Amino acid sequence: MEQDPLKSAWQQATGESGNKQAGDLRAMAGKRSYPVLKGIRRQLTIECLGYAAFLLVYYDFFDGDKRPFFLNALLVAAVAFMLLHNAAGYWVIKDPLQAGSLQQSLQTYLQKLRQYAAVSITSRLLGIAALLIFFMASIHWTSTKYWILAGGLLVLALQLLLLYRIWAGRIKQLGGIVAELGRPE
Template identity: 35%
Template sequence: MIKLKSHPQLNRLKIKFIIEIVAISLFVVLYYDAFDGHQKPLLLNAILIFFALAYIISDLAGMYNLYNPVQKGSLVQSLLTFSNKIRFFGLLNTISAFLFGLAVIGFFVYGIEITGTKTLLITGFFIFLVVMTFIGWRIWKRRIRSIESIFIELTSE
């Protein structure tokens, strides 16, 4: 179990979660003045804050589960439960990141005059968001496989 708690992928996930929480929190604190949030509709501000908080909450829930990997029961059952939780939080984190990205794009696009060039730029941002979401999920899958290799190693001993 010590091997699991000190696994490099888990440490990287903890650092990732902390960086994301701090960065999104700063964005939420500063966006209203820095990006003229007061000039946008209340609903748009609420959507942006909601998805930012959803992203932060998914990170906090993921961190909580990383710090508490072992549940009651047998070690093998505990590891299986932990593996399923990591998969769930990977998916939750990926979806919440995508929705937060959409909210940010929507926030910045609202109220601008759409021209052909701006349409291409917005489309480019959206494609970039989709590609980054796909890459993010692949990174999660790689982390999950790496963590599951510890489970296989522990259960085969």
Template identity: 45%
Template sequence: MELADLRSTWNSVNTTVKTAEEIRLMLKENNHPVLKGIRKQLWIEIMGWSIFLLVYYTMFDGDQKPLLINLALVAAVLFSLLHNLMGYGLAKHLKTEGEVKQTLEHYLLKVKVYAIVSVVSRILLWTGFLLFFTYNIRFTSSKYVLLAVVLIILTVQLSLLGRMWMMRLRKLRDAVKNLQQPRPEK
């Protein structure tokens, strides 16, 4: 495509023109579309987990299980909620001042930490659930098979989660690396 064709195509694209004030308003937390979605998901999860924590003790016989098993489940759920809050904070507090390369390097470091917390959070949540729901169960061969199926599903889920984070980190690392290399002149 020639430069003239590219310019013509660029100029023919219909875009809505935003004023600086409209853009500023969009970037505020309450109007930012991505943050709105994250916040909505966060509130749904907080409400869901809160309801679960209110009813698990009686509905799932938490009163018949040792205190440590109950604490493990509650801690796992709370750590999962903390992980979600950490993700919201990561999206909300993006550093945009300074050079792009430094900003991306800083963001890459934060995303690496968040990726580790994400995987650990999932492991802790499932460990808490398995400890709580398998405590005091008399295992038969069919229950062992069911437990094996659940463990296989969890392993697959964790490997997919880990692979997803590795791909995201690789893309971000490549973006930082591409900024470091000078582009060849034409």
């Protein structure tokens, strides 16, 4: 008796060959709409509009005209990097199935997910660093402000640690599925 009903159903659906090809899976997936992708597109659109609005007003609202050019360029580059990161995430998630068997597709997807996780954590760190550098450039520092900065950096470090753990959990879960699919019955 099979413990996992999903695995049992998959084995029954694959028939004698034991393998569904990616084309078959694409055809099955094409019959449904993708509400998750629709939500991701909506979030990406909202974030793009928010970042664009920020870039339109930061020069006047946050005294970008009084700051050196390299700080303005750093801020614009950080925002552009965050936008590219979001778009890359959408493309990674959009088409997880590749040529070959389900296991091969999942292995390829797992590798893409590992790379994207590293980019995700790095982009978050670089984006926050660029924002901090831009906004801290004209501050007159006192001991109280240093303590506030230390507290903020501690919170940011905890958020990055949490983000790392979330990605590690996702990758571990998918890795377990890939390993389980690779085991002979």
